[in-house]
Amino acid sequence: MSRAPTTSGRVLIVDDEESQRAALAAMLSERGFEAQVAADGQEALERLATFNPDVIISDLIMPRMDGFELLRHLKEHGDQTPAIVLTGFGSIDKALSAVHDLKAFWFLEKPVEPRAFEVLLERAIHHKRALQKADELKRELRLRGVLGDLVGTSPAMQEVFSIIRQVGPTSAPVLIFGESGTGKELVAREIHKCSPRADGPFVAINAAALPETLIESELFGHEKGAFTGAVERSAGCFEQAHGGTLFLDEIGEMPPSTQPKLLRVLEDLRVRRLGGKSEIPVDVRVVAASSHPLGAHLRDELYYRLSVFQIMLPPLRERREDIPPIAEAMIGILNKKHGTRVAGLESEVLDLFRGHDWPGNVRELRNVIERATIVASTGMLRLAHLPSPAFGTRPGREAPQPPGHEGAMTLQPGQPLTRIDEAYIKLTLDHVHGNRKRAAELLGISLRTLQNRIATLRKEEKAARPDG
Secondary structure (H helix, E strand, O other): OOOOOOOOOEEEEEOOOHHHHHHHHHHHHHOOOEEEEEOOHHHHHHHHOOOOOOEEEEEOOOOOOOHHHHHHHHHHOOOOOOEEEEEOOOOHHHHHHHHHHOOOOEEEEOOOOHHHHHHHHHHHHHHHHHHHHHHHHHHHHHHOOEEOOEEOOOHHHHHHHHHHHHHOOOOOOEEEEOOOOOOHHHHHHHHHHOOOOOOOOEEEEEHHHOOHHHHHHHHHEEOOOOOOOOOOOEEOHHHHOOOOEEEEEOHHHOOOOOHHHHHHHHHHOEEOOEOOOOOEEOOOEEEEEEOOOOHHHOOHHHHHHHOOEEEEOOOHHHOHHHHHHHHHHHHHHHHHHHOOEEEEEOHHHHHHHHHOOOOOHHHHHHHHHHHHHHHHOEEEEOHHHOOOOOOOOOOOOOOOOOOOOOOOOOOOOOOOHHHHHHHHHHHHHHHOOOOHHHHHHHHOOOHHHHHHHHHHHHHHHHHHOOOO
16 A cells, blocks of 8 residues: 555454465554454454454455355344455456345455555445444434434333334344334334345235235235236235345234244245245245234234234323424424425414324324324414314214313302312313323422312312211
8 A cells, every 4th residue: 555544443354365364464554454364254253252343354265154154144143344355366256246145345356456455445444434423323313212203202112212223133023012003114114224124125014904815925926827817927025025124014914824824934934926836035024013912813833933022112192291202203294295384383282282192193193283284384383273173083082172172161250269279170180181290380380289289179178078
């Protein structure tokens, strides 16, 4: 190398030729790089246990564990360290295969030309630093209560984020439970984005939305003529998701006759199209979900195969503190979608949102905010922008009432002030579903003052009774 590098860093050299790895190590040391060496892939993994390189330089043909096995191991374990593969004359096809299939950064032919080596090494290190910055940004956003399209600062959602971060880089199956509208597919997509498969396809299928006669064809594909109407060959969801993630929603609705076939594919990672004679290897990570307890709906063997990790998504009514940040994030997304300029929600709207039970969960919240955003167009969302009658109301459900709603409380001249206090405190507590802290905030008093006032009213009520 003829000039000082613009970047320095740590490099692991993996080559079974001692002279080759020694020469590369010396070349790097002269330029200020920290270099360690390994004679094959197995020794490289041992080095990686204590050494965190910015770049891995690896030969492809080596004893014990070769370069292909090493790169495959790194890919499967989510290691994003860029790898430059070394190849001899006439082995370009193998090197390109490593770049394409195993995500190597690039390749160099032997003997290594110093200038080309220097340029490629610097680019690889810059790539690693960019990945690290991106990871730091993701961690920062997670600490703010954001993980991709998921939002929540509540302890329940922070636990969900923690499991996603833990399981994402692996290939382990995940089973997600949650009511309809809680965001199970969003969780599955975030698991996919946090995995080494993020650049691969994400394919979703809802078992409850398909007739029993079609579900096997959708999952496994079919050959031409396999059944009436099969006019051409079709790849199933497993083939479409090869190299990525397959999301099986409402897994409990899968027909019992299909479940053993699904289990076999999960165990063998091979699929046979309907009417086909040969099996096709597939590389797919499966994430499943259900909005109901599975009970007897799923075979035990399939349940245990799918539930290596479980994620329980809480309903929105159990994490009301997440409503303001979710609403804020939704408004930003919807402004871009509809070209609106809504700035936020007025406090009365937030109070109403916090008091609503949200039977449709986050999906219902988004629908309400989307409609209100379009109606408002600019400024703050106000009560007048919400649907009338009250949002989210379906036949047979009682609509929530905002504070001060006409008819919610009747005032008559001559009523004792204590009776009015009692009625207004009860009305406020009903509005926030018994949350005394929130009720105190709405009443403009401290929590202790509210508790003392409730205790006093109870004593007065008891004293007023004939048997008091």
